[in-house]
Structures are given as C-alpha cells and as structure tokens.
Amino acid sequence: MSLLGEPELTEEGEFVINIGPQHPSTHGVLHLKVWLDGETIKKIQPHLGYIHRSIEKMSESLSYRNFIYATSRMDYLSAHINNQACALTVEKGLQIEAPPRAQAIRILMAELTRLSSHQLWWGCTGLDLGAVTPFFYAFRERELIMEIMEETCGARLTQNYSVPGGVMYDVHPNFQNRVKDVMKQVKSRFREYEEALTGNVIFEQRTKGVGYLSAEDAISFGCTGPTARASGVSCDIRKWFPYDGYDKLQFDEIIMTGGDSYTRYMVRMEEMKQSVAIIEQLIDNIPEGDFQAKTKMVIKLPKGEFYQRVETARGELGVYIVSDGAASPYRIKYRSPNFSNLSALSHMATGAKIGDLVAIMATIDLVIPDVDR
Amino acid sequence: MAETEKMIFPAQLHQTADGGIVVSKLDDMINWARSNSLWPLVFGTSCCAIEMMSAADAKYDWSRFGFEVARATPRQADLIIVAGTIVMKMAPVLKRLYDQMPDPKYVIAMGACTISGGPFFYNTYSVVKGVDHVIPVDVYIPGCPPRPEALLHAMITLQEKIKHETYFGKAKTEEGK
Amino acid sequence: MALFLTISFSSIATGIHTWLAGTMQNEMLVKITEMAIAGISLLLFLVPLCFFLGYMERKVAAFMQIRLGPNRVGPKGSLQIVADTIKLLLKEGLTPTASDKFLFNLAPMIVVVTSMLVMAPIAFAKDFQIWDLSIGVLYVSSVSSIAVIGILMAGWSSYNKYSLLGAMRSGAQIVSYELSVGLSLISIVILTGSLRMSDIVMSQENGWWIFKGHIPVLISFVIFVIASTAEINRAPFDLAEAEQELTAGFHTEYSGMKFAMFLLAEYINLFVVSAIGATLFLGGWMPFHIGHWEAFNHIMDFIPSSLWFFGKTFAIIFIIMQFRWTFPRLRVDQLLTLEWKYLLPISMVNVLFVTVMAIMGWHF
Amino acid sequence: MTNEEIKTAVSALFPSVTYDETGEFLTLLITPAEIRSVMKALRYNTEFSFDYMFCLTCIDWKTHFMMVYHLLSKTHRHNIVVKAKIADVNKPEIETLCDIWQTANFHEREVYDLFGIRFLNHPDLRRLLLDEGWDGYPLRKNYVDENMISL
Incomplete structure (x- = not known):
C-alpha cells in the first residue's frame, strides 16, 4: 500500500508510484519513490528513516559495555557479528585481545549467524520472486541454527553474546555435538536448495542480466559484501584485515564477475558452503582456556579514535568510536554495509522493470534497520 | 469459553423425532468466524518481523490456526501485527495503514519496542514510546524479540477476546454478562 | 451415496420436467422455473465447491511446504474456509x-x-x-x-x-x-x-x-x-x-x-x-x-x-x-x-x- | 605505500597539510577550502588511487565540527584518514565530494541531516533519515529535545 493513495501530480505524463514504507518486497520500511514509463523504471528515489532509531545518539550516553546491545537490533540478521565488531573496537581501545577460546567461539557463532542469515535471504529471494516454497525450506534449517543460538546465549535473534574481552559465557557442553549434527544436515540440504531455485528457468530469466553493477561503480558506491564480490571486487574483511584469528583458517573469498542479480545469488550460495567449511575446521579445535579476558568493571577508553571493520553477512561493518576518555563514547558511528549498498540501488535499477526492482532488492539483501540505524 | 472452544462449530444440535435442528446464536457464529480467520497484514519494521516470519514457517506454522493468509494490502487484512519499533516518521504511516483497514480490525503490539519503546526508551529522539500512542492495541507481547510461540499465544489470546464481542452493542465483559 | 451417483441424471431431469408440466400447464412458466432450478442448483453447487477448492489450495500449499496447514477449525481444519467466508461477508466493504x-x-x-x-x-x-x-x-x-x-x-x-x-x-x-x-x-x-x-x-x-x-x-x-x-x-x-x-x-x-x-x-x-x-x-x-x-x-x-x-x-x-x-x-x-x-x-x-x-x- | 611515503607524496603536492599519527591510520588534517583539490589528488593520482571511501562522518567538538573521511585504496591496499576542521559552528559549510566517490552522496546527506553541515554543490541535499520539517540536528552536542527521556 502506498503512503500516498492518491496519484501525485508531477510533470505531465509522469507516473510515480510509492513502493513502501509498507510493502512486501522492501523487507521492512524502505520507501522508494519510483518514476515509471509504463513498466520501465525511469528514476528511483529512496526515502529512508522510517526505522531511524537514533542508535548513534543513544550510544553516546551508554557505557562501553552497554552500547553493544543496541547493535544487535541494527542488522538483526547478523546480530552476533555486530556485537563482535563493537567488542573488538573496545578491545582495540583497551589494547587487549580476547583469549583464543573466546576468539574461536566468536568465529563459530559469527559463521553460524552468516549461515542463518544467508538461509533467510535465500528463502526471501524466492518469496520476492513469487516462489513461496523455498522460504519454508530455508527456515527449516535456519530453525536448527536458531536452536543452537538459543542454547548458547539464550536468545534466538538478538544475542548480545560478545562482550569486551571475549564472550559472555562459555558455550554449552553440548555445543560441539550439536553444531556438527546441524552442519551435517545443512550440507545435505544444499542440493535441495539448488534444485528448488537455482536451476529454475524462470528464476534464471528473472535474475540473469538484471541489475548490473560494474566493479568501478561497486567501489565508488562503497558496496561491500556479496553485492560487491559479485561484481569482481575483492572486499572480504576476513581476508583483507583479519580479526579474531580468521587468518589461521582455510577458506576462499568468493569472487565472481557477472555483476548481475544471478551472480549475487550464486556468491551467497557459495558463501554458505564456505561458512560450513569454516565451522567444520574450527568445531573440533576450540582451544581450552578462558572465555573472557579480565577487564575492569567500568571500561574507560583512552582518548583517541578507534576504527574496527568486520565482515557481516551483508558486507563491511565499520565501528568508529571517538573517545574523550570518559566512560561512554563521545561519538560513535556505524558504517553500515546496507547503507552503501542501498545507495547503488537507483543506479542498478534504472531502466529495469518493476519486477526487476524486486529481484535486485532481493539480491542486495537489504536490512532496513541497518540502513537507518 | 471452554465449551465453545471444544466445539467444532458454535451451534447445538436439538434432537427431534426425525433427526435434529441445529441452533446457533448469531453472535457466536460471527465471533467464531472472525476469531478463526485473522488475516494479518504484511507489516514488519525490524527484528520482530523475523520472528513473525518464523511463526509462519514449518516449525511453528501459524497456518494451523488459519493465520497464514497474510495480505499485503490493508484493505483485506483483519489484524495488524506491529512487529518492530515505530519511529516518528513511521507513526503517521502506521496510523494511515490502520485507517485503511476495514472494520473489524485488531492490533497486536509485538515486542518491547511497540509496548514502550523498549531498548530505545532512553536518550532517543526519534522513537515513539509505545505504539498505543498512535493506534489502539488489543494484545501486547513482551520480549525483544518475542519468541514465535509468544506470537501464537498472543493471537490465540486475541481469538479469546474476539469471542467475547457482540455484533450489536457492547462487549460481553465479566460485569455486563 | 453410491445409489445417488448411479442414478441417471436424465431421468431426474425428465421427472422434474413432467412434474412441472403437469402442475403448471404453461410451457413458458415451466421453462422459467426450470431455469431457476438450474441456476439455484448451480449456486448451491458452487459454494461448497469453492469451500473445497480453498481448503484444497491451503492443504496442497502445506503439503508442498512441509507444513500441516489448517487443522484447528473444524475436523482437520475443514471449516477454515467457512470461517473465512463468513468473516469476509461481515467485514466492512470500503x-x-x-x-x-x-x-x-x-x-x-x-x-x-x-x-x-x-x-x-x-x-x-x-x-x-x-x-x-x-x-x-x-x-x-x-x-x-x-x-x-x-x-x-x-x-x-x-x-x-x-x-x-x-x-x-x-x-x-x-x-x-x-x-x-x-x-x-x-x-x-x-x-x-x-x-x-x-x-x-x-x-x-x-x-x-x-x-x-x-x-x-x-x-x-x-x-x-x-x-x-x-x-x-x-x-x-x-x-x-x-x-x-x-x-x-x-x-x-x-x-x-x-x-x-x-x-x-x-x-x-x-x-x-x-x-x-x-x-x-x-x-x-x-x-x-x-x-x-x-x-x-x-x-x-x-x-x-x-x-x-x-x-x-x-x-x-x-x-x-x-x-x-x-x-x-x-x-x-x-x-x-x-x-x-x-x-x-x-x-x-x-x-x-x-x-x-x-x-x-x-x-x- | 607506507605512511611515510604517503606523507612525503602528499607534502610535495600540498605543503600546508599537517599529519597526525597517533591513531590506527595516518591522518591528514586539512582546511575545508582545499578539500576538493586534496581529495581529487588522493583519488585520481595513480600513486594514491584511494578509490574506496569506506566511511564519512562528522564529529561535533562543540567549538568546531570535524569532518572525517576514511579512505582505502583497493589497488595499493593502504588506508588513510582525512580530517577537515570546520570552524564556523553557526554556518558550517564544506564542498561536496559526490562526484569523486558516489557513496559520498548518501553519507553527506546523512551528515547534513544529523549535524546540519551544508555540502556545497551537492546535487540533492535533503534530509535523509528525519522528516523534512524536523527541528534541529540531533547528533549535535547542543541538541535539546524536550521529549527525550534521559537515564
């Protein structure tokens, strides 16, 4: 339903529709003003802020332990990775490092998060393109991962598990067995995913050659994550600026050069397999030891600026903390991946059809609260 | 209400010599139909929307209760599940969506944000502190985000509430009975 | 049931026609009545048909999507569509x-x-x-x-x-x-x-x-x-x-x-x-x-x-x-x-x- | 390029630039007047080729605003931070960088929205996150909101 029901009188012959804020394909409350010529899109103007929750302002008055919880609600599909980014930034400021066990647990949880996020994306891509069934198949495996999350940290979605210096609690004794069990199931289901959507003629027609983004534009628009990697841009922070011991692990950065929706789809499908590979490498090798480094009760960062990048399921998340030496940050800025990815939307979708717009939005994998923050 | 819950259909069979007569109250009929056919509007703003999607999936499967007909247009929806924070910019849109829904319409406030602003209560400049400032709410679900079971429970609670309505006049309350 | 299905429908139609012709003795009137009967029986047929199709659609969807589908309203959820229909009829028409x-x-x-x-x-x-x-x-x-x-x-x-x-x-x-x-x-x-x-x-x-x-x-x-x-x-x-x-x-x-x-x-x-x-x-x-x-x-x-x-x-x-x-x-x-x-x-x-x-x- | 090499190369082009190396990245301190020439050089000179701007934000230091640009070169794999101090608190203005990095478009609109810094020659400078009629710029330190409940 459009925000404005009545036709807008713009220039003569212009046909403007408002997609959103409440619209099934915007995955939240994005508002796109679309100028149409028949079915062809002439221009897109994104209007943001329908879920702008002032997290940055709020964080300025919270302690360095507390501000982390708000980031779970930013990109709620990679909640753990957001928390990890914040914890790493604070650790950078304190010049400490999490113990090896905590790092391993963090990576495991991060990859589980990435896997579940990509599964949800896969289901929703099918849903957006009109195939409802993949959604249910994706959620079948996602629920298994959600159960692990719940067992480990008590929450299904907004974990708040990483804290400055490590993780909040040790993992459940059953963690390793359970993860191995789930990984076995998830791996056996990849074939099903591919049969359900990847090889479908209609799906290929809908996504191949749609929403082309060149490598230069991807860099210029600041696109990261699978969106940029599908355009042939190497941008995996896990490889570029390894954190938490990603450099010790064997995995590939998936880079493809198609630049269209189908390539973005394929990149994510391959990334799921890489995540499983990382988890399988690590699950039997969780080092013994502490799960949290000793930190003071009230954390105070030294005066200065700290920037930490991590790779979320959608791309590069940057946490920029400016400290004036007090117990709460002076200024905090989240460089969110979706914000930059979204800015490329109008470039990608101009000249496409309305149906293509849906396909493009689905394969960029937008999470609107992360855009608005 | 325990009796009507067990009943397949809100009616009674009066035995007569050659068969029987089915007798029902119009109110019961209407309430039965309305409570069993709550079509939610596809509306989610943030994290709670993911749990709402989880409630639709195969594990929790709200289609068992007939809630799965999620309509994208407010004209055909009976229920708006406010899943996620409402901010100042969204509030007029939400109000408008609510106004666009035809009567009878119901609202479930899902999650802490919609109850009071939740985690975003303090020191925020743009969050509406509770969705009931904008539209009337029938059922509140606490949690951040609430589990899918909680959403199902809320919807069943809403069904209970609807079963106490009357088509003409006031709702059947404890005192008014 | 089996008896009903094996009855020749043409004999029913002929029966109705003879009976109407006998009572009304006006060919025009008989035709109109027959049309009305046909129309009403069609409508009576359509309503349960659509109930069934709606139910079938939701059950097929559930079958394809590894779910259960409606199963609370009525036996096996069969009254789900009845509830939906009554609700839609009583809903405000904007x-x-x-x-x-x-x-x-x-x-x-x-x-x-x-x-x-x-x-x-x-x-x-x-x-x-x-x-x-x-x-x-x-x-x-x-x-x-x-x-x-x-x-x-x-x-x-x-x-x-x-x-x-x-x-x-x-x-x-x-x-x-x-x-x-x-x-x-x-x-x-x-x-x-x-x-x-x-x-x-x-x-x-x-x-x-x-x-x-x-x-x-x-x-x-x-x-x-x-x-x-x-x-x-x-x-x-x-x-x-x-x-x-x-x-x-x-x-x-x-x-x-x-x-x-x-x-x-x-x-x-x-x-x-x-x-x-x-x-x-x-x-x-x-x-x-x-x-x-x-x-x-x-x-x-x-x-x-x-x-x-x-x-x-x-x-x-x-x-x-x-x-x-x-x-x-x-x-x-x-x-x-x-x-x-x-x-x-x-x-x-x-x-x-x-x-x-x-x-x-x-x-x- | 190492930080030292960047410093010498930048100093050769812009002698007025000062440096700050206390943080994680090499920081260039420049004045708003020279931002476009410095940024163009950083972007297009092949020795720098900072083609990827990964963060753009602003800090309100009460006495002045500090624009912060984080840059990365995909080819040379070096990072740099450029800071421009806007001294005029009442009428903060700076040139836009939209045409150099397309991502700057949205980021500058966000900064305009939350800090009230005007980007000159920006093609579409409107509020991004808040309503058009919003009063004040919420991320400024002197922002007052009566409805805001403080802990």
Missing part, C-alpha cells in the same frame, strides 16, 4: 472516496458472473449438463474473455496506481493467452468435428483424445494447461496481483464481500478451466476406455460418470495448484515473450499437424 463508485462495485460482479456463465455447457456427468448448446466450445472461449473487462474495470475505477498497473498487466496477459487457449481448443474441435460439448465427450468413447491424438494433442494439452493458468491469473502468471510487486494488483482497494467475490471468481475459474481441459482432452465424464476391449470398458463403466469427471478435473486442478507453489513469477515482458514467441507459433504449427492428422484419419 469504497475509496476518489474511486468511480459505480464501476468499482460493478467490477467484481462482472468477474463472478462471467466465470459462472462458463459453467453452462460443462457436462458434470452423463446427461447432466445445464445447457448443451451447439457451439459449446466457442461459447466457453468467448464468454471467458469477458472477465478481463471486469478486471480492467476494477483496476481503473479503484483510483490506485497499483491497481491500474495490475489491470493493465492483466489485460495484456489475458488477451494474449486467449489465442493459445483458443488454438489448443480448436485442435480438439478439428478432431471431433463438433463444437458441442456432448459430442466431444461422446467422440472419446473408445479412448480419450490425449491418448488417441498422438503427440500433437499432447502438445496442445500442455499448451492449454500453461495458457489457461495464465488466463486465470494464477502463479506463476499472477502478474495482475503480484503480491511482491503490486501488493495485491487490481484488487488492492477491494475489501470484504467484494474481495470475496474476486476470490470466488478465482476458484470458479480454476474449476472451469480444469473442467474444460478434462472434457476436451481427458474425456469428461467418459470412463477410461481402450478401443475394443469390451470387458475392460465394461468394468470401467461401473465407476460412476460423475466420479470420472471430478477425478479428472481435480487432477488438473492439483497440477495447476502445484505450479503456484513451485515456480517463481515471470516478469511482464517475459510473460508476453512466452506467449507470442513460443506458445502461439507452436500452437499454430500444432493445429496444422492436427488438421493433417484429422484429414488423413491417423488418429485412433
């Missing part, structure tokens, strides 16, 4: 202020009425047909294309841009796919040599056309299923409502009873195209006969003709429902490409083959 109110209210009625009209020449069982008119197939293909006017009307009068886009898509779609449906129907008409539904059914006494007609008829059956799925706006061709693109397409502004009418029309259309497909290609109520295998044919005749008809129809309905829950939606230009570049040329060439086959008598 008419947007800026809409063209007359057309807005008229549109759903046109859509429903046209879909009901198409029911007239369908033979539900042996000798059970409302009107066996001599141009049955032509009537079906011409009347069913009126529905697009209702959809266009709905989209235009709603004063909503999504509705308008949906209606325009639907217009382009139905007009195009009409051609393929028509051509695939023609191939059977050529083989049968008659437009009359009862003749078409009788011509399949020694085997259904899909078996007798070799590959050309098989091709036209496939084309018929694809094109008619498109014509009744069902996924993957549901561009007119395309939930993810246009929220609800042409019926975005409809609520309550008027929306229920669109739903009703959707299910009736689904039934009608499947029934026509079953009649033309799968022999309608005609049992499964193989050439001159008298004993086998005789055994098959014991299964009531209405069961044959509904069995075949619901088999096609099940296939069309599976489409909906399997395929992604096409884009609007791909939809038209599929019709104009693939289906239409194929069906044209196919008609040629069928004609040759009919002239040379190469079919069984």
Whole structure:
C-alpha cells in the first residue's frame, strides 16, 4: 500500500508510484519513490528513516559495555557479528585481545549467524520472486541454527553474546555435538536448495542480466559484501584485515564477475558452503582456556579514535568510536554495509522493470534497520 | 469459553423425532468466524518481523490456526501485527495503514519496542514510546524479540477476546454478562 | 451415496420436467422455473465447491511446504474456509472516496458472473449438463474473455496506481493467452468435428483424445494447461496481483464481500478451466476406455460418470495448484515473450499437424 | 605505500597539510577550502588511487565540527584518514565530494541531516533519515529535545 493513495501530480505524463514504507518486497520500511514509463523504471528515489532509531545518539550516553546491545537490533540478521565488531573496537581501545577460546567461539557463532542469515535471504529471494516454497525450506534449517543460538546465549535473534574481552559465557557442553549434527544436515540440504531455485528457468530469466553493477561503480558506491564480490571486487574483511584469528583458517573469498542479480545469488550460495567449511575446521579445535579476558568493571577508553571493520553477512561493518576518555563514547558511528549498498540501488535499477526492482532488492539483501540505524 | 472452544462449530444440535435442528446464536457464529480467520497484514519494521516470519514457517506454522493468509494490502487484512519499533516518521504511516483497514480490525503490539519503546526508551529522539500512542492495541507481547510461540499465544489470546464481542452493542465483559 | 451417483441424471431431469408440466400447464412458466432450478442448483453447487477448492489450495500449499496447514477449525481444519467466508461477508466493504463508485462495485460482479456463465455447457456427468448448446466450445472461449473487462474495470475505477498497473498487466496477459487457449481448443474441435460439448465427450468413447491424438494433442494439452493458468491469473502468471510487486494488483482497494467475490471468481475459474481441459482432452465424464476391449470398458463403466469427471478435473486442478507453489513469477515482458514467441507459433504449427492428422484419419 | 611515503607524496603536492599519527591510520588534517583539490589528488593520482571511501562522518567538538573521511585504496591496499576542521559552528559549510566517490552522496546527506553541515554543490541535499520539517540536528552536542527521556 502506498503512503500516498492518491496519484501525485508531477510533470505531465509522469507516473510515480510509492513502493513502501509498507510493502512486501522492501523487507521492512524502505520507501522508494519510483518514476515509471509504463513498466520501465525511469528514476528511483529512496526515502529512508522510517526505522531511524537514533542508535548513534543513544550510544553516546551508554557505557562501553552497554552500547553493544543496541547493535544487535541494527542488522538483526547478523546480530552476533555486530556485537563482535563493537567488542573488538573496545578491545582495540583497551589494547587487549580476547583469549583464543573466546576468539574461536566468536568465529563459530559469527559463521553460524552468516549461515542463518544467508538461509533467510535465500528463502526471501524466492518469496520476492513469487516462489513461496523455498522460504519454508530455508527456515527449516535456519530453525536448527536458531536452536543452537538459543542454547548458547539464550536468545534466538538478538544475542548480545560478545562482550569486551571475549564472550559472555562459555558455550554449552553440548555445543560441539550439536553444531556438527546441524552442519551435517545443512550440507545435505544444499542440493535441495539448488534444485528448488537455482536451476529454475524462470528464476534464471528473472535474475540473469538484471541489475548490473560494474566493479568501478561497486567501489565508488562503497558496496561491500556479496553485492560487491559479485561484481569482481575483492572486499572480504576476513581476508583483507583479519580479526579474531580468521587468518589461521582455510577458506576462499568468493569472487565472481557477472555483476548481475544471478551472480549475487550464486556468491551467497557459495558463501554458505564456505561458512560450513569454516565451522567444520574450527568445531573440533576450540582451544581450552578462558572465555573472557579480565577487564575492569567500568571500561574507560583512552582518548583517541578507534576504527574496527568486520565482515557481516551483508558486507563491511565499520565501528568508529571517538573517545574523550570518559566512560561512554563521545561519538560513535556505524558504517553500515546496507547503507552503501542501498545507495547503488537507483543506479542498478534504472531502466529495469518493476519486477526487476524486486529481484535486485532481493539480491542486495537489504536490512532496513541497518540502513537507518 | 471452554465449551465453545471444544466445539467444532458454535451451534447445538436439538434432537427431534426425525433427526435434529441445529441452533446457533448469531453472535457466536460471527465471533467464531472472525476469531478463526485473522488475516494479518504484511507489516514488519525490524527484528520482530523475523520472528513473525518464523511463526509462519514449518516449525511453528501459524497456518494451523488459519493465520497464514497474510495480505499485503490493508484493505483485506483483519489484524495488524506491529512487529518492530515505530519511529516518528513511521507513526503517521502506521496510523494511515490502520485507517485503511476495514472494520473489524485488531492490533497486536509485538515486542518491547511497540509496548514502550523498549531498548530505545532512553536518550532517543526519534522513537515513539509505545505504539498505543498512535493506534489502539488489543494484545501486547513482551520480549525483544518475542519468541514465535509468544506470537501464537498472543493471537490465540486475541481469538479469546474476539469471542467475547457482540455484533450489536457492547462487549460481553465479566460485569455486563 | 453410491445409489445417488448411479442414478441417471436424465431421468431426474425428465421427472422434474413432467412434474412441472403437469402442475403448471404453461410451457413458458415451466421453462422459467426450470431455469431457476438450474441456476439455484448451480449456486448451491458452487459454494461448497469453492469451500473445497480453498481448503484444497491451503492443504496442497502445506503439503508442498512441509507444513500441516489448517487443522484447528473444524475436523482437520475443514471449516477454515467457512470461517473465512463468513468473516469476509461481515467485514466492512470500503469504497475509496476518489474511486468511480459505480464501476468499482460493478467490477467484481462482472468477474463472478462471467466465470459462472462458463459453467453452462460443462457436462458434470452423463446427461447432466445445464445447457448443451451447439457451439459449446466457442461459447466457453468467448464468454471467458469477458472477465478481463471486469478486471480492467476494477483496476481503473479503484483510483490506485497499483491497481491500474495490475489491470493493465492483466489485460495484456489475458488477451494474449486467449489465442493459445483458443488454438489448443480448436485442435480438439478439428478432431471431433463438433463444437458441442456432448459430442466431444461422446467422440472419446473408445479412448480419450490425449491418448488417441498422438503427440500433437499432447502438445496442445500442455499448451492449454500453461495458457489457461495464465488466463486465470494464477502463479506463476499472477502478474495482475503480484503480491511482491503490486501488493495485491487490481484488487488492492477491494475489501470484504467484494474481495470475496474476486476470490470466488478465482476458484470458479480454476474449476472451469480444469473442467474444460478434462472434457476436451481427458474425456469428461467418459470412463477410461481402450478401443475394443469390451470387458475392460465394461468394468470401467461401473465407476460412476460423475466420479470420472471430478477425478479428472481435480487432477488438473492439483497440477495447476502445484505450479503456484513451485515456480517463481515471470516478469511482464517475459510473460508476453512466452506467449507470442513460443506458445502461439507452436500452437499454430500444432493445429496444422492436427488438421493433417484429422484429414488423413491417423488418429485412433 | 607506507605512511611515510604517503606523507612525503602528499607534502610535495600540498605543503600546508599537517599529519597526525597517533591513531590506527595516518591522518591528514586539512582546511575545508582545499578539500576538493586534496581529495581529487588522493583519488585520481595513480600513486594514491584511494578509490574506496569506506566511511564519512562528522564529529561535533562543540567549538568546531570535524569532518572525517576514511579512505582505502583497493589497488595499493593502504588506508588513510582525512580530517577537515570546520570552524564556523553557526554556518558550517564544506564542498561536496559526490562526484569523486558516489557513496559520498548518501553519507553527506546523512551528515547534513544529523549535524546540519551544508555540502556545497551537492546535487540533492535533503534530509535523509528525519522528516523534512524536523527541528534541529540531533547528533549535535547542543541538541535539546524536550521529549527525550534521559537515564
């Protein structure tokens, strides 16, 4: 339903529709003003802020332990990775490092998060393109991962598990067995995913050659994550600026050069397999030891600026903390991946059809609260 | 209400010599139909929307209760599940969506944000502190985000509430009975 | 039940006619009463049919999607659709202020009425047909294309841009796919040599056309299923409502009873195209006969003709429902490409083959 | 390029630039007047080729605003931070960088929205996150909101 029901009188012959804020394909409350010529899109103007929750302002008055919880609600599909980014930034400021066990647990949880996020994306891509069934198949495996999350940290979605210096609690004794069990199931289901959507003629027609983004534009628009990697841009922070011991692990950065929706789809499908590979490498090798480094009760960062990048399921998340030496940050800025990815939307979708717009939005994998923050 | 819950259909069979007569109250009929056919509007703003999607999936499967007909247009929806924070910019849109829904319409406030602003209560400049400032709410679900079971429970609670309505006049309350 | 199914429907009709003629003694009055009876019984048939189709759709969806589907309202959830219907009927029916109110209210009625009209020449069982008119197939293909006017009307009068886009898509779609449906129907008409539904059914006494007609008829059956799925706006061709693109397409502004009418029309259309497909290609109520295998044919005749008809129809309905829950939606230009570049040329060439086959008598 | 090499190369082009190496990245301190020439050089000179701007934000230091640009070169794999101090608190203005990095478009609009810094020659400078009629710039330290509940 459009925000404005009545036709807008713009220039003569212009046909403007408002997609959103409440619209099934915007995955939240994005508002796109679309100028149409028949079915062809002439221009897109994104209007943001329908879920702008002032997290940055709020964080300025919270302690360095507390501000982390708000980031779970930013990109709620990679909640753990957001928390990890914040914890790493604070650790950078304190010049400490999490113990090896905590790092391993963090990576495991991060990859589980990435896997579940990509599964949800896969289901929703099918849903957006009109195939409802993949959604249910994706959620079948996602629920298994959600159960692990719940067992480990008590929450299904907004974990708040990483804290400055490590993780909040040790993992459940059953963690390793359970993860191995789930990984076995998830791996056996990849074939099903591919049969359900990847090889479908209609799906290929809908996504191949749609929403082309060149490598230069991807860099210029600041696109990261699978969106940029599908355009042939190497941008995996896990490889570029390894954190938490990603450099010790064997995995590939998936880079493809198609630049269209189908390539973005394929990149994510391959990334799921890489995540499983990382988890399988690590699950039997969780080092013994502490799960949290000793930190003071009230954390105070030294005066200065700290920037930490991590790779979320959608791309590069940057946490920029400016400290004036007090117990709460002076200024905090989240460089969110979706914000930059979204800015490329109008470039990608101009000249496409309305149906293509849906396909493009689905394969960029937008999470609107992360855009608005 | 325990009796009507067990009943397949809100009616009674009066035995007569050659068969029987089915007798029902119009109110019961209407309430039965309305409570069993709550079509939610596809509306989610943030994290709670993911749990709402989880409630639709195969594990929790709200289609068992007939809630799965999620309509994208407010004209055909009976229920708006406010899943996620409402901010100042969204509030007029939400109000408008609510106004666009035809009567009878119901609202479930899902999650802490919609109850009071939740985690975003303090020191925020743009969050509406509770969705009931904008539209009337029938059922509140606490949690951040609430589990899918909680959403199902809320919807069943809403069904209970609807079963106490009357088509003409006031709702059947404890005192008014 | 078995008794009911084996009664000859023609004897019932004759019985009613004799009784009415005896009491009324006015031929005109008798005709009118009979028409009324036919109409009312059709309506009485349609309501449970749509309940069942709605229930079936949700259960098929659940089956495809590893879920349970409705199971709380009534035994196995069977009363779910009843509840939905009562609710929709009692819901407020909104008419947007800026809409063209007359057309807005008229549109759903046109859509429903046209879909009901198409029911007239369908033979539900042996000798059970409302009107066996001599141009049955032509009537079906011409009347069913009126529905697009209702959809266009709905989209235009709603004063909503999504509705308008949906209606325009639907217009382009139905007009195009009409051609393929028509051509695939023609191939059977050529083989049968008659437009009359009862003749078409009788011509399949020694085997259904899909078996007798070799590959050309098989091709036209496939084309018929694809094109008619498109014509009744069902996924993957549901561009007119395309939930993810246009929220609800042409019926975005409809609520309550008027929306229920669109739903009703959707299910009736689904039934009608499947029934026509079953009649033309799968022999309608005609049992499964193989050439001159008298004993086998005789055994098959014991299964009531209405069961044959509904069995075949619901088999096609099940296939069309599976489409909906399997395929992604096409884009609007791909939809038209599929019709104009693939289906239409194929069906044209196919008609040629069928004609040759009919002239040379190469079919069984 | 190492930080030292960047420093010498930048100093050769812009002698007025000062440096700050206390943080993680090399920081260039420049004045708003020279931002476009410095940024163009950083972007297009092949020795720098900072083609990827990964963060753009602003800090309100009460006495002045500090624009912060984080740059990365995909080819040379070096990072740099450019800071421009806007001294005029009442009418903060700076040139836009939209045409150099397309991502700057949205980021600058966000900064305009939350800090009230005007980007000159920006093609579409409107509020991004808040309503058009919003009063004040919420991320400024002196922003007052009566409805805001403080802990």
